[in-house]
Amino acid sequence: MSEFESLAQLTVVAMVPYLLASLGTMLGGLTGVFSVAQEGVMVLGASVGFLVSYGVGSNTVGILAAAAVGGVFGLLLGAATTYLRLDQFVVGLALFFAATGLAGLLFRVAIGQSATQPLVPTLPRLEIPLLSDIPLIGRVLFAQNALVYLTAAVTVGLYLFLYRTRAGLDLRAVGENPKAADSLGIPVVRSRLWTATAGGALMGVAGAYLPLIYTGTFTEGIIGGRGWLAIALTFFGGWRPQFIAAGALFFATMDVIALRAEVGNIALPSQALAVLPYVATLLVMIFAFRWARVPEFLGRNYDRESRTA
Amino acid sequence: MTAPAAAPTTPAADVAPEPRLHGPMRLLRRVLPYVLALLLAFVVSGIVIAALGYDPIEAFRTILSTSFRTPFGFTETLTKWVPLVLLALGFTIPLAVGRFNIGGEGQLLVGGTAAAGVGIVYADLPAAALIPLTLIAGLLAGAVWAGIAALLMGRFGVNEILSTVLLNFVSFQVLDYAATKVWADPAAGVAATRSVGVHAQLPTIGGPPGVHAGILLAALVSAATILVTRRTAAGFELRASGLNPRAAAINGIRVGRIAVVALVVGGALGGLAGAMEVTGVHDRAIEGMQSNFLLLGIIIGLIARGSALWVPVVAFGIAVLEVGASSMQRTVGVPAEMVLIIEALILIFLLLSDVIAGRLARKARA
Numbered sequence: 270m271s272e273f274e275s276l277a278q279l280t281v282v283a284m285v286p287y288l289l290a291s292l293g294t295m296l297g298g299l300t301g302v303f304s305v306a307q308e309g310v311m312v313l314g315a316s317v318g319f320l321v322s323y324g325v326g327s328n329t330v331g332i333l334a335a336a337a338v339g340g341v342f343g344l345l346l347g348a349a350t351t352y353l354r355l356d357q358f359v360v361g362l363a364l365f366f367a368a369t370g371l372a373g374l375l376f377r378v379a380i381g382q383s384a385t386q387p388l389v390p391t392l393p394r395l396e397i398p399l400l401s402d403i404p405l406i407g408r409v410l411f412a413q414n415a416l417v418y419l420t421a422a423v424t425v426g427l428y429l430f431l432y433r434t435r436a437g438l439d440l441r442a443v444g445e446n447p448k449a450a451d452s453l454g455i456p457v458v459r460s461r462l463w464t465a466t467a468g469g470a471l472m473g474v475a476g477a478y479l480p481l482i483y484t485g486t487f488t489e490g491i492i493g494g495r496g497w498l499a500i501a502l503t504f505f506g507g508w509r510p511q512f513i514a515a516g517a518l519f520f521a522t523m524d525v526i527a528l529r530a531e532v533g534n535i536a537l538p539s540q541a542l543a544v545l546p547y548v549a550t551l552l553v554m555i556f557a558f559r560w561a562r563v564p565e566f567l568g569r570n571y572d573r574e575s576r577t578a
Numbered sequence: 579m580t581a582p583a584a585a586p587t588t589p590a591a592d593v594a595p596e597p598r599l600h601g602p603m604r605l606l607r608r609v610l611p612y613v614l615a616l617l618l619a620f621v622v623s624g625i626v627i628a629a630l631g632y633d634p635i636e637a638f639r640t641i642l643s644t645s646f647r648t649p650f651g652f653t654e655t656l657t658k659w660v661p662l663v664l665l666a667l668g669f670t671i672p673l674a675v676g677r678f679n680i681g682g683e684g685q686l687l688v689g690g691t692a693a694a695g696v697g698i699v700y701a702d703l704p705a706a707a708l709i710p711l712t713l714i715a716g717l718l719a720g721a722v723w724a725g726i727a728a729l730l731m732g733r734f735g736v737n738e739i740l741s742t743v744l745l746n747f748v749s750f751q752v753l754d755y756a757a758t759k760v761w762a763d764p765a766a767g768v769a770a771t772r773s774v775g776v777h778a779q780l781p782t783i784g785g786p787p788g789v790h791a792g793i794l795l796a797a798l799v800s801a802a803t804i805l806v807t808r809r810t811a812a813g814f815e816l817r818a819s820g821l822n823p824r825a826a827a828i829n830g831i832r833v834g835r836i837a838v839v840a841l842v843v844g845g846a847l848g849g850l851a852g853a854m855e856v857t858g859v860h861d862r863a864i865e866g867m868q869s870n871f872l873l874l875g876i877i878i879g880l881i882a883r884g885s886a887l888w889v890p891v892v893a894f895g896i897a898v899l900e901v902g903a904s905s906m907q908r909t910v911g912v913p914a915e916m917v918l919i920i921e922a923l924i925l926i927f928l929l930l931s932d933v934i935a936g937r938l939a940r941k942a943r944a
Binding site for chain 2: 305349353354355356358359360362363364366367369370371373374377378493494497498500501504538540541543544547548550551554555558559
C-alpha cells in the first residue's frame with residue numbers, strides 16, 4: 270500500500286466516531302432536542318462497549334450494549350425536555366456528568382485495579398471482493414471494519430429518510446415549527462422522544478468505536494473531546510447528513526495529522542500539531558455559524574398549551 | 579446566532595412562580611427542594627452502592643465525616659473550596675446573561691501556567707511584589723483565554739459553549755509545552771514546571787496544617803460578586819440582560835457587550851483559581867492539576883441556581899463530598915466516581931422538584 274493509501278485509510282477510520290456522534294446530535298436536533306451530553310455519553314459508550322465485549326467475548330454484543338445505554342441517556346434527555354420541559358442545556362450537562370461518572374465507576378467495579386491492561390481484539394478489516402481491488406481508492410473504502418460500512422449506510426439512510434420521505438419531512442417540521450406540526454397531527458412529543466433516543470444510541474456506538482477499533486481497552490481520556498467536536502461538526506454541516514459527512518472528513522484529517530505528529534519527526538513542537546483539530550475547529554466555526562441553517566426550534570421546549578411558542 | 583437556543587432560559591429564570599409567603603414558610607419553600615433532592619440522591623446512590631456489594635451506610639458516613647474528623651480533613655476541604663468557588667462563580671456570572679462558560683478548566687490551566695512562569699522568571703523579586711504579580715498574571719491569562727471565546731461570540735456569533743470547551747483542549751497543550759519545553763523539571767517524575775520561587779508562594783494561615791492565604795482572596799471575590807450583582811447598576815444590567823434580553827436591549831442595555839464582559843470576568847476568576855493552585859498548593863504547574871474542578875464548578879453553579887449568594891455554600895458542600903470520596907475509596911472500596919453520580923443526581927432531583935413545585939403551585943391557584 271502506498272503512503273497515500275494508508276493515510277487515507279486511517280482518515281476514513283477516524284471519520285466514524287465524529288460522523289456517528291454528529292448524526293446523533295443532528296437527529297435529535299432536527300426535532301428540537303439539543304443534546305450537550307455527547308462527550309459523556311461517548312465515554313459511557315466506550316466503557317460499556319468495552320466491558321461487555323470483554324465480558325461476553327463478542328464485540329457485536331458490546332456495540333449493541335453501548336447503543337442501548339446511549340439510547341437510554343437520549344431517552345432521558347427527551348423525556349425530561351418534553352414531559353417535564355426542563356431546560357435542555359442544564360439537563361444535558363447533568364446527563365453529561367452522570368454518564369462520565371457512571372463510565373468510570375463501571376470500569377472500576379468491573380475491572381478493578383489490575384496489573385495487566387485488559388484487552389479485547391479490535392474489529393477486523395472486512396475486504397469486499399472486487400471493489401477492494403479498485404486501484405487507489407479500493408483499499409481505502411472497501412477494506413475497512415464493519416462499523417465503517419454501517420456508518421456509511423446510516424448516513425445515506427438518514428439522508429434518504431429525511432429528504433426523500435414524507436415521514437422525514439414531518440420530522441423536520443417538528444424542529445422548525447412544532448405548533449404547525451402539531452396542528453397537522455404530527456406527534457411532536459413522540460418524534461422528539463424517538464429521535465433523542467436514536468441519537469443517543471448513535472453517540473453510544475460512536476464512543477464504543479474508539480476502544481474497539483483503536484486501543485482494545487478503555488481509558489478515561491479516550492474520547493478526548495470528540496463529543497464536543499461532534500457538536501461543532503453538526504453546526505458546520507448545517508444539520509444535514511451529506512454536509513456533516515463532508516465535515517467529518519475534515520475533522521478526521523486533522524485527527525490523523527495530530528496523530529502522525531506524535532510519531533513523526535516534524536520540526537514543530539508536538540504540542541502545536543496536537544492542538545490542530547481544536548484550533549482548526551474554532552476557525553471553521555467562525556464561518557460555520559454564518560451559514561449554518563439551524564432548526565428553528567433547536568434547544569427549545571414545546572408546550573402545546575402555550576400561546577407564545 | 580449566539581446560542582443554539584434563541585432564548586436559553588437560565589435555571590434562575592426557570593423557577594416556578596412562587597406564591598407570596600412570609601417568614602418561616604418562605605424559607606421552608608426555599609430549602610425544602612434542596613433537602614428532598616439531597617435525600618433522594620443519597621437514597622438512589624445508596625441503592626447503587628448496595629447493589630455493587632458495598633455498605634452504603636459506612637460509605638456515606640465516610641463521605642460526610644472525613645472533612646470534620648481531623649484538622650487535615652478540614653484543611654483539605656477548605657483548600658478544595660478555593661478553586662471550586664472561583665470556577666463556580668466563573669460559570670455563574672456568564673450564566674446570569676444566559677451564556678455557558680464550560681471553559682473553566684482551560685482558564686485555570688493557562689492561569690496556572692502564567693503564574694508559574696512569572697514565579698519562575700522573577701523568582702528574585704521580594705514576596706510583596708511577586709505574589710501580586712503571579713496572581714495578576716493568572717487573572718490576565720484566564721481573562722485572555724476566555725476573551726478568545728468572548729471575541730468569537732461577540733464578533734462572529736460562535737457558540738460560547740463550543741469555543742470555551744475547545745479551548746480547554748488547547749490549554750492542555752499550552753501547559754504541556756511549558757512543562758516539557760520551557761520550564762521543564764525532569765526530576766519531578768510527572769510533567770510539571772520547575773518550582774516557583776519561595777517568594778511566590780502564598781503564606782499559610784492557621785494550622786498546622788493550615789490553609790493558603792488564597793482562601794481570603796476567594797472569600798473576598800465571592801463577597802464582591804454578591805455585592806456587584808445585587809447592589810450595583812452593572813449587576814442589574816447583567817441580570818436584566820439574562821432575564822429578558824429584548825426588554826433589556828430596548829431600555830438601552832448593551833446586551834451583547836455585557837455577555838462578552840461577563841465571559842471575560844468569568845475567565846479571569848478561572849485564571850485566578852489556577853494561579854492560586856500553583857502558588858498556594860502545588861508550588862508548580864502540574865499536568866492534571868485541573869482535576870475535575872470544571873465539572874464540579876458547573877454542578878455547583880447549577881445547584882446554586884446561579885445565585886452568587888449560594889455558590890460559596892454549595893461549593894463547601896461539594897468540597898466535603900469530594901474530600902470524603904477519596905477517603906471512601908480508600909476505606910470502604912467504593913470507587914470515588916460514585917460521588918460524581920451523587921452530585922449529578924442531586925442536580926437532577928433539584929430540577930424535578932422545581933417541576934413538582936410548579937405543578938403544585940398551579941394546582942393551588944386553580
